[in-house]
Amino acid sequence: MKRNVGKMERFxxxxxxxxxxxxxxxxxxxxxxxxxxxxxxxxxxxxxxxxGSCLGYALMGRSTCPVEPGR
Structure with a gap:
């Protein structure tokens, strides 16, 4: 599963x-x-x-990870 939880939220x-x-x-x-x-x-x-991934975020299409460089 793709990471969709940011560092601060993971803490x-x-x-x-x-x-x-x-x-x-x-x-x-x-x-x-x-x-x-x-x-x-x-x-x-x-x-x-x-x-680093949340099922609820994945189902809603949300993410708290910062945007990766180059995207």
Whole structure:
């Protein structure tokens, strides 16, 4: 998949993903809710930050990457 997430947004996605995964481990809720809500969203944010691409952006045809030189 083509990269469509800029560097600054990747940083904030990784930070948010780490916070959500930490919340999934520490929140005083049932395990099902922690894994389904916090865990799944946190893992997706971490994956999109590491891969540099977001499925939602791809479906909408959006990108936060700067324009490449020569285009």
């Amino acid at each position: 904030f996605r990784a930070l948010g993903g780490l916070m959500l995964v930490t919340g999934a481990a520490m929140a005083p809720l049932s395990l099902t809710i922690r894994l389904a809500v916090f865990g799944a969203l946190g893992v997706y944010l971490l994956f999109s930050a590491l891969a």
